[in-house]
Amino acid sequence: MKILMVCLGNICRSPLAHGLLLQKVKDLDLNWEVDSAGTSNYHVGDLPDRRSIDIARKNNLDITYQRGRQFTKEDFQRFDEIFVMDSSNYQNVLRLAENDEEREKVKLILNESFPGENRAVPDPYYGGNQGFENVYKMLDEATNKIIERLR
Numbered sequence: 001m002k003i004l005m006v007c008l009g010n011i012c013r014s015p016l017a018h019g020l021l022l023q024k025v026k027d028l029d030l031n032w033e034v035d036s037a038g039t040s041n042y043h044v045g046d047l048p049d050r051r052s053i054d055i056a057r058k059n060n061l062d063i064t065y066q067r068g069r070q071f072t073k074e075d076f077q078r079f080d081e082i083f084v085m086d087s088s089n090y091q092n093v094l095r096l097a098e099n100d101e102e103r104e105k106v107k108l109i110l111n112e113s114f115p116g117e118n119r120a121v122p123d124p125y126y127g128g129n130q131g132f133e134n135v136y137k138m139l140d141e142a143t144n145k146i147i148e149r150l151r
Ligand code: 4NP
Pocket: 007, 008, 009, 010, 011, 012, 013, 014, 042, 123, 124, 125
């Protein structure tokens, strides 16, 4: 499987989803590719947000190998499933899709944990550390579900 995690900035939410899933895939010896991207170009080349690095590190997960990049149309070809964090990401990604095959690859990540509920992973950028703890927990559970469904 080739999995892409997408949010707005690619510095807060999707780097956590990317780091969590990649670690689990490695622990299980699965031959999967995992990456992340942002719909915006605001943080291209940047490290993840300090608060994401810190909550990951508290959970023994290093995400400092990651750098921000922007989602491109080519990602529809490169990846089997594209997980977005909220409905705004969903609309921004779908806008670049050219056919149903591409559109069907795009999914709200929390529908893995709460099927059909279309819940959002809240954008923690303008909040404090509690937001990041909450996001980490949600993404830890959702990435477990992704592995259960696709392995
Ligand atoms: P993310 O959070 O989409 O989870 O990476 C954000 C990061 C940066 C900005 C917005 C959201 N920003 O406006 O710069």
